[in-house]
Amino acid sequence: MSEGDRQAAYERVRAVKSAHEDELMAKANVVGVGIGLRQRGGKPTDEVALVAMVTRKVPLSQLKPEDVIPAELEGIPVDVQEVGEIRAQ
8 A cells, every 4th residue: 555545544544443443442341433544453554554452352143222333324334442441541
């Protein structure tokens, strides 16, 4: 991916993040929303994604429908990453 393509991808994700951040933050277990590289098997890929940070990953069967994080928003992949509890130091 060229530098220009990567920059365009980040700008697109930034716009989607801005449009959907409040809705994602309202879901149970979500502690942050950011932009980063999608992870597969715990390793980063080169795919730019919207990152939903959760205290812990929960099986879909244990989530209320309104708390399910979509796999993509406006064509942008959403990567759910477990980060644990976030506390100010």
